[in-house]
Amino acid sequence: MNRLPVAERREQLIEAALAVASRDGIDAATVRAVAAEAGVSLGVVHYCFQDKAELMRAMAHAITGQNASGSLAGLPADARVEQIIDAVLGGLWDGISSHRGSQLLSYELTTSSLRHADLAQVAKEQYEGSWTAAEQALGMIEQAAGVTWSVPRSDLARVVVALVDGYSLAWLVDGDDGAARSGLRSVGGYLATLARPAPTAAPAPDAPHDQGADQAPHPAGTTPAPDA
Amino acid sequence: MNRLPVAERREQLIEAALAVASRDGIDAATVRAVAAEAGVSLGVVHYCFQDKAELMRAMAHAITGQNASGSLAGLPADARVEQIIDAVLGGLWDGISSHRGSQLLSYELTTSSLRHADLAQVAKEQYEGSWTAAEQALGMIEQAAGVTWSVPRSDLARVVVALVDGYSLAWLVDGDDGAARSGLRSVGGYLATLARPAPTAAPAPDAPHDQGADQAPHPAGTTPAPDA
């Protein structure tokens, strides 16, 4: 109905695609369905996007962008490593569990990307983004808690992403929010195990680093409580 | 051409479906494609299966079954917990990484199951099977190493499955086998952290117990998603 500039029309269609695909699955996000969702006619979509793959790529780009944005709000300023890690993982999980459809769509996009050459870049961008975000979060934890990690940050980021992915999938299947939360909490305890007091610069003023002590590879003492 | 009893024909078609879907993706596993792969005509498939969903369910059942089969061969008899865990995770990973298509198909099946009521049971069965297999594997490690876990075995099973899922997804995307292996190894160290010497029975020095030849084995896959 309304005549819009192409750029705005594209945004509108991307949002419509996101709505349909999150709600009904990636297979339901046909060009027709997206057009209907946006209230435009079929031809409009093909006018704005070269083909369906380009629309899907744009949708994927939009969803990874929004995932990256809503994560690290205010960290607890003065707190022990465990608490900070808990807060970060908790916030992350809140973002995931409150958007079930989007989360499932993300996995659908990943698998589709791995099968169709048209979308080959999508999965790589998703994980590049996830790993980078996790690394940044780990960096923020370092600063906030006055610690460094005893393993390379990139390796740790990979563990975190893998865990969150794994727990997300399980939660999508069985819907057990409690199991996911307690599982993540217990893993947070493991992460805390890998933290060491920062060597050079003075740790945060009001966060004495009694934590983590100097431990060898397997500190049997600090086991993550698997559930609470 | 050949006239086969329905049961055998079904087996043949299930294998054809598995071949097509592993190779070209779940969307490519159309009734036509499966019929062509099996070398039969279109009608035959509809004669053996009520509809496409039933074929997909049968295929899913077959893939979770085969995932369950190929896992815990001989464990190292006399070894420390770390080594035993390493061997189990390593064997598990070998099974996964040598069947990329099947692994990816598992995730496709999970997401499809979560979207289509026809396949609702598939994902639940996949994870029930994975969790059970992981618990059994943990039990075998307990016996082989003479330890018990300091957290409930079911919680631990969930962690293991989540980690393997997460690393599998990442590996499907970036193909970095080394990162997956070293990540799993480091996680194995974490698991060892949770082992305690078994209280009652003496931890027999050399393989005291029967190897579970009839055991169902490991975690199969699911799907991926990016996180924040």
Added chain:
DNA sequence: GTCTATAGTTGGATAGAC
């Protein structure tokens, strides 16, 4: 039991009117 033929949908993409 197996095949051919075909019905009946649905989806991607384009042409051309306005």
Added chain:
DNA sequence: GTCTATCCAACTATAGAC
């Protein structure tokens, strides 16, 4: 720029010949 109309391909499913 937008809409209608249409083409063409692929799919599920069934009917009916053999």
